[in-house]
Amino acid sequence: MWTVWTVWMVWMVCLVPTTSEALCTEDDGYKVRLSIKTALGGDAYEWNESEMFFFKATLAFAMRTYSGGEQYDVSNILVCDETLRVSFVFVVTKPSNTSELVPRTEVENAIKKSRHRINSAFLLTDQTLDFVGINPTLAAPIQYDTPPWLIAFGVVMGLVCAGIVALLVSTFLNKKRSKKSADEEEAGRGNGILCESIRGKDGLFNQGLVDDDRLTKL
Amino acid sequence: MSEKTDVPGSVKGAELSRAPDEAAKAEERPKWDNKVQYLLTCIGFAVGLGNVWRFPYLCQVYGGGAFLIPYLIALVFEGLPLLHMELAIGQRLRTGSIGVWTSISPYLSGVGVASMTVSFLVGLFYNTILAWVLWYFFHSFQNPLPWQSCPVNANRTGHVEECQKSTAVNYFWYRDTLNITPNIEVSGDLQWWLVVCLASAWCIVYICFIRGIETIGKAVYVTATFPYLVLTIFLIRALTLPGATIGLRHLFTPNWETLKNPTVWLDAATQIFFSLSLAFGGLIAFSSYNPQKNNCERDALIVGCINSATSIYASIPIFSILGFKALSNYNDCLNGNIQLLMNTFNIADGNITEENYEKWLRHLNSTDPNQVAELDLKTCDLQALLDQSASGTGLAFIVFTEAVIKMPGSQVWAVLFFIMLFSLGLSSMFGNMEGVLTPLLDLHLVPKCIPKEIFTGLICVVSFIVALIFTLGSGNYWLEIFNNYVGSLPLLVIAFFEITAVSYIYGATRFSDDVEWMTGRRPNLYWQVTWRVISPLMLLVVFLAYVVVQAQEKPTYEAWNPDYVRNSNTFIQEQTNLPTFSPLTPNVADQQRLVVCLEFFSFPGRHHITAKTSKSSHTEAWIPIFIKYKGEIQKKAASVSTAYVDIFLY
Numbered sequence: 001m002w003t004v005w006t007v008w009m010v011w012m013v014c015l016v017p018t019t020s021e022a023l024c025t026e027d028d029g030y031k032v033r034l035s036i037k038t039a040l041g042g043d044a045y046e047w048n049e050s051e052m053f054f055f056k057a058t059l060a061f062a063m064r065t066y067s068g069g070e071q072y073d074v075s076n077i078l079v080c081d082e083t084l085r086v087s088f089v090f091v092v093t094k095p096s097n098t099s100e101l102v103p104r105t106e107v108e109n110a111i112k113k114s115r116h117r118i119n120s121a122f123l124l125t126d127q128t129l130d131f132v133g134i135n136p137t138l139a140a141p142i143q144y145d146t147p148p149w150l151i152a153f154g155v156v157m158g159l160v161c162a163g164i165v166a167l168l169v170s171t172f173l174n175k176k177r178s179k180k181s182a183d184e185e186e187a188g189r190g191n192g193i194l195c196e197s198i199r200g201k202d203g204l205f206n207q208g209l210v211d212d213d214r215l216t217k218l
Numbered sequence: 219m220s221e222k223t224d225v226p227g228s229v230k231g232a233e234l235s236r237a238p239d240e241a242a243k244a245e246e247r248p249k250w251d252n253k254v255q256y257l258l259t260c261i262g263f264a265v266g267l268g269n270v271w272r273f274p275y276l277c278q279v280y281g282g283g284a285f286l287i288p289y290l291i292a293l294v295f296e297g298l299p300l301l302h303m304e305l306a307i308g309q310r311l312r313t314g315s316i317g318v319w320t321s322i323s324p325y326l327s328g329v330g331v332a333s334m335t336v337s338f339l340v341g342l343f344y345n346t347i348l349a350w351v352l353w354y355f356f357h358s359f360q361n362p363l364p365w366q367s368c369p370v371n372a373n374r375t376g377h378v379e380e381c382q383k384s385t386a387v388n389y390f391w392y393r394d395t396l397n398i399t400p401n402i403e404v405s406g407d408l409q410w411w412l413v414v415c416l417a418s419a420w421c422i423v424y425i426c427f428i429r430g431i432e433t434i435g436k437a438v439y440v441t442a443t444f445p446y447l448v449l450t451i452f453l454i455r456a457l458t459l460p461g462a463t464i465g466l467r468h469l470f471t472p473n474w475e476t477l478k479n480p481t482v483w484l485d486a487a488t489q490i491f492f493s494l495s496l497a498f499g500g501l502i503a504f505s506s507y508n509p510q511k512n513n514c515e516r517d518a519l520i521v522g523c524i525n526s527a528t529s530i531y532a533s534i535p536i537f538s539i540l541g542f543k544a545l546s547n548y549n550d551c552l553n554g555n556i557q558l559l560m561n562t563f564n565i566a567d568g569n570i571t572e573e574n575y576e577k578w579l580r581h582l583n584s585t586d587p588n589q590v591a592e593l594d595l596k597t598c599d600l601q602a603l604l605d606q607s608a609s610g611t612g613l614a615f616i617v618f619t620e621a622v623i624k625m626p627g628s629q630v631w632a633v634l635f636f637i638m639l640f641s642l643g644l645s646s647m648f649g650n651m652e653g654v655l656t657p658l659l660d661l662h663l664v665p666k667c668i669p670k671e672i673f674t675g676l677i678c679v680v681s682f683i684v685a686l687i688f689t690l691g692s693g694n695y696w697l698e699i700f701n702n703y704v705g706s707l708p709l710l711v712i713a714f715f716e717i718t719a720v721s722y723i724y725g726a727t728r729f730s731d732d733v734e735w736m737t738g739r740r741p742n743l744y745w746q747v748t749w750r751v752i753s754p755l756m757l758l759v760v761f762l763a764y765v766v767v768q769a770q771e772k773p774t775y776e777a778w779n780p781d782y783v784r785n786s787n788t789f790i791q792e793q794t795n796l797p798t799f800s801p802l803t804p805n806v807a808d809q810q811r812l813v814v815c816l817e818f819f820s821f822p823g824r825h826h827i828t829a830k831t832s833k834s835s836h837t838e839a840w841i842p843i844f845i846k847y848k849g850e851i852q853k854k855a856a857s858v859s860t861a862y863v864d865i866f867l868y
């Protein structure tokens with residue numbers, strides 16, 4: 001009995017890795033490429049086992065979020081074909097049955113939903129953390145209430161129109177004023193004497209008509 | 219104000235009798251507030267968009283430093299004498315272009331009318347270019363800049379198709395701005411946003427032009443000096459960008475071989491001529507508001523030299539930035555290839571860099587040539603990228619905008635650049651409008667009851683209405699026609715008649731006496747020889763050469779046509795009806811690759827054109843072709859180039 005159990009255990013231990021290897025293919029899963037040095041330059045971190053563990057945990061998190069609480073664990077994420085590029089293939093097994101794979105489309109949707117969180121966890125972007133086959137959703141175009149160019153246009157045109165109106169008004173005012181003063185000048189001359197200069201007086205004292213006989217009158 | 223100057227007799231005697239008359243009339247005629255205003259206005263008129271986007275291009279195409287030699291020779295023997303002549307004759311006779319030429323001989327009044335007409339027509343399309351500049355200026359206040367990335371399509375799965383096939387910058391120019399039609403025969407509608415921008419451009423011109431030189435004189439303090447400030451800022455910024463030295467070296471490396479090519483001399487002569495804005499009548503109008511005792515010789519030298527110096531000064535930041543752009547594109551191309559190599563061969567990220575790319579490529583080619591060949595790596599050629607220069611609107615709205623988005627702080631640079639272009643163009647517009655207004659005022663066609671402000675407003679409104687043609691879908695094609703045929707040949711004809719009229723009909727001796735009276739110094743031998751012999755001869759030669767060159771080629775224009783039908787059983791055989799390009803010797807009937815000799819109208823580089831399929835095919839369809847520039851460009855004429863190109867059909 002004991003030997004049977006030992007043999008079964010040994011067989012399970014040997015088989016599980018092979019079955020997991022058999023499960024992990026690119027057709028059933030997704031290839032991931034990380035370009036850490038391109039993204040971070042001098043601040044790039046080393047890709048090692050711990051980082052890989054973190055990545056599996058992030059993927060498990062993404063699956064949990066998408067499926068609404070199903071208990072995905074790090075052991076449900078199987079990874080293979082690791083290269084120095086830092087690229088590898090992963091598949092996701094169901095928490096209920098570890099020999100069954102989660103369909104590709106579900107994995108894709110889960111990743112799309114949590115893409116931003118996954119990127120931020122690794123300080124990477126859509127371009128430097130590349131899931132081959134999952135295209136990043138493009139950002140929605142920014143909708144403006146008023147397009148900014150109309151605002152700039154409004155400001156410029158407002159100033160220009162105000163300037164034109166001001167110049168035209170000042171021209172007409174100047175014209176009126178000069179016309180008025182010209183009229184007054186023409187109307188207010190008599191015998192070469194401006195009306196204005198005698199306004200308020202009773203008249204100009206005309207020396208030629210002075211009655212100078214108060215001394216000599218008899 | 220027609221002065222009878224064909225009265226024989228001594229000049230002095232005739233002048234004495236005219237003096238009181240002129241004194242009275244001088245009171246009526248407006249005048250400049252000070253000399254600085256007059257000089258700034260003339261400089262602003264001469265320094266225009268061409269100094270920024272035509273001269274650097276010519277310099278680069280014709281072997282950099284070597285081009286300066288024909289340019290300076292043309293300036294000395296053609297530009298300065300004509301400039302001095304126009305300023306002097308306007309100052310002496312104190313009328314606009316029609317008045318001046320009618321005074322010299324009534325049979326010459328047509329020259330004045332031609333000047334005025336050319337000024338009007340050039341003003342129409344020039345202001346449309348300013349409207350486009352305004353459009354880009356208004357859009358520079360966004361983050362990110364709208365020409366930075368392609369717009370997303372309706373279901374957010376990817377970018378708009380037309381944009382993906384070319385670049386975001388091209389798409390923004392041809393689709394968002396112009397909404398261009400496939401060719402000139404399809405007119406399209408009035409594009410409301412362009413109408414709005416055109417209206418604002420004309421309003422801005424009006425407010426500066428409203429009282430003639432009174433308001434122009436104030437406006438030029440800003441419009442003539444601001445471009446220099448911006449150019450200096452750009453110069454400082456551009457010289458600190460990576461790749462600036464590459465661009466400058468490319469620009470200024472002299473290639474003395476080009477001097478043997480006669481078209482270089484032709485281009486230099488035409489460039490100097492158009493750059494100084496001669497024969498528009500604007501310079502005559504400006505100088506007619508001067509007091510008669512003014513040193514016009516010094517003015518001409520100042521304006522001419524500053525114009526040329528500005529051209530050379532402007533080419534430095536422009537080409538530094540183009541060098542930066544070329545290096546940037548080259549690095550992008552390299553990085554794309556590096557990415558492909560890393561992904562295919564699973565090489566660790568960061569091992570292949572731009573420096574050791576060549577080494578890695580050789581190593582991989584030796585170990586795994588098949589796989590490398592399969593990758594279809596792009597050839598990244600820095601020289602080819604540098605050669606992708608452009609002139610005209612292509613430089614400003616496509617090449618430069620692409621460079622600006624790569625610079626940090628793009629909005630600031632975009633705003634500065636477009637304000638600079640606008641003020642350069644605005645100060646040139648003043649000359650065009652004065653070239654129309656002053657002759658009309660001098661002819662006393664304006665009744666006294668209409669104030670000048672209303673009359674200038676009327677000119678602006680009429681110009682705006684006629685210029686609406688340039689806001690149609692096919693507007694850019696119409697503008698090309700105007701640009702190439704109105705602003706070129708007629709000016710050469712007018713200038714030729716001007717110089718011969720002054721030298722031989724008015725009399726060069728008499729003219730020299732007049733100049734002596736005005737400046738206090740008799741024009742020296744240089745002026746005498748150039749006015750009498752060299753300039754008229756040069757103008758005649760340039761005119762004939764221009765006609766010969768234009769007549770040799772069929773007129774073509776660059777078209778943008780995104781519609782296509784994929785048809786793999788067709789190949790280009792003949793393009794008889796297509797106004798765009800004409801293959802001269804079609805060669806290989808290979809369906810994928812066709813090497814033809816094409817003529818095209820504008821700058822070398824990526825072109826998005828269409829070609830009609832062969833007559834023998836069952837379905838006639840328009841196929842878009844990307845022409846990748848490859849190989850030598852042989853310059854044939856001013857604006858037509860021949861190149862051997864590979865056409866890739868898809």
